[in-house]
Amino acid sequence: MGVGERAEWKDQVVLLVGGDEVGEAIEARLRNVGAQVVTTVGSSDLINATDIAELVEAIVQQYGKIDVLVHAWECFEASPAIDMPWEKWKTLVQTNVKSKFLFAKEAGRHMLAAGHGNIVLLTSIAGLVASPGAAAFAASQGAVQQVTRTLGVEWARRGIRVNAVASSLPEGSFNQERMVEVAPLGRLPKPDELVDTVLYLASDASQMVTGQIIAVDGGYVTQ
Template identity: 30%
Template sequence: MRGLFDLTGKTALVTGAGRGLGQAIAVGLAEAGADVVLVTNRTPADETKRRIEAAGRKAIVLQADVGDRSRLAGLIDSAVGEFERLDILVNNAGIIRRTPAADHAYEDWQEVLDVNLNSVFTLSQLAGRQMIEQGSGKIINIASMLSFQGGINVPGYTASKHAVAGLTKALANEWALKGVQVNAIAPGYMATDNTEALRGDPVRSRQILERIPAGRWGSDQDLVGAAVFLASSASDYVSGHVLCVDGGWMVR
């Protein structure tokens, strides 16, 4: 059974790997046996790299704003150039802008879509070509509870995360027959920088916790098992699925 989740000999690329969910996923993949390419923008990934190397795996750090499309091909080329293949892509990088829709600046809307959606398509397309040539690969997109719901004051984020769920299914339809599984994880309300404003609002925080059957905010470690599952051969017959890791939020 352990072999189903063994990533030894695999190479993963994780965006937004400097902290939070991306860091936890990157380290979790390494602990399962993968070497990891860490993509980060402003946040240093030194600690993530140190933890991966402590697990006995290799890591390289690439600095890039994934919202800048011109930088994306170089990320895939660097990963393949260093490790000769790319087996796992985790599209984790994301941003959020909180403004009522009537006042939402177009620049904020565009920036959120560039990072949260356009980079996901472009990196998936580039990695997908490599994986199709190899005959195998796993793409894991990070969706959201707002892939299913509307949210409040986050029109760009909600639009992007609905689109990520749809894109996951579209790519899965095309690539499953070619040995490439494309799936997504939809984290629930996690204790991350993106939810700091919600957690700091006593009313909204109480309302959210009252709806979560598990009775707590999620942690970055709550995503690791799901990511290893979707990156491993254990999920070879799972395709186009959006896996909620939400403490039961969606079923209440």
Template identity: 30%
Template sequence: MNEVPLFSVENKSVFITGASRGIGKALAIGFAKAGAKVICASSKAGGTAQTLAEIESFGGQAFAVHADLANTEEVETMLGAILAEHKTIDVLINNGGTISRFPAAEYPLHEFKKVIDVNVNSAFLISQILGKKMIEQGHGKIINIASMLSYSGGLTVPAYTASKHAIAGLTKALANEWAKLNVQVNAIAPGYFATDNTQALRDNPERNQSIKNRIPAGKWGEAEQLVGAAIFLASPSSQYVNGHILAVDGGWLAS
């Protein structure tokens, strides 16, 4: 009998939001290199062109879709197109997100609502629609991208912090209902990674150094260092892992 390798994602259909840059782009390329068929979503048409070009350069399989994650109708239209085109969706990675920085006393309500719409509401809607498909097909993996701010409060990012606490809770809530249906729902909590979202912190010499001093690894993470954790949670190796938030943080939480 031929057994599927424990860490194989070969020929799996993997849908990744926020795949135009940063963590999403790194995950898309990593999964494509591992033999998966990757559906790359961005907020605008053509947003993942560079991601697709890199994947196609080594013979990987990738497809592009787009939707403003704050717009429910656009998200539903995008998912309808995906389900019409692809027979199964094996893995969903809810990575798309946004961040706004203001002191809490001055935080604009419209900015707060936008962050929640993009980071939380879209993740629930996408999980609900694709989760139904996974339940019908009898298997599936959902990986939400959480944050160190799923554990702490941060500074000048109350909306982002609220959204990432919500993602941690949503991960557990969905896992509670869907584990028995062979749909594993888990999350990855990246530590401090060098991405667009952390540019403001890295540009501040004092904050940059204080963060590096706290990280036992002594440096910011690179997006490619999240690929292994994601492949683990997307593969048969994690078949009995449910509702877990996997920190990939250079030791931040241990310090």
């Protein structure tokens, strides 16, 4: 089936962790193709293992299942490495990694019991290339991408696929202008331009794709 065919998405329950423009764009498209979307707003306050487990369990109790998890939220702070206090570094890294890992773990628990499911984590190319002024954020993104690869392999034989979409650095990054200059396509993606890749990875169209980090960045990481 194609990425946007309504027949495929009918009766699919999607847990979306969002809270920004990208999350809103993903939610709108998923609803448009007929998916049942349960949205929770990502937050630095929502990284407790018990809270996330209870939230996911409540969704399963209400809707009967979770077919797809899309985690599209992360926190970001730009700072030269020398100026970033250790506590801020630790908080940023832990928040991003814990949020994505714990949601993947708890949603994955139910998917494994059902024998099928898709997980798509939105990350940044900061995990793939050097990102001056964003050392803590880059560290968190590299960790999330390794979690993606590992879970993709660990759960592959049990019917679960795990992939990530790596987009450009968030607004406010020190090297945004340089990224635009260097990117072969001459610009960085808009939030709604990430959606097709997310839906592709969450759909049967990508049934032979797992453990992959797909960069949607105007070609920046190729340079």
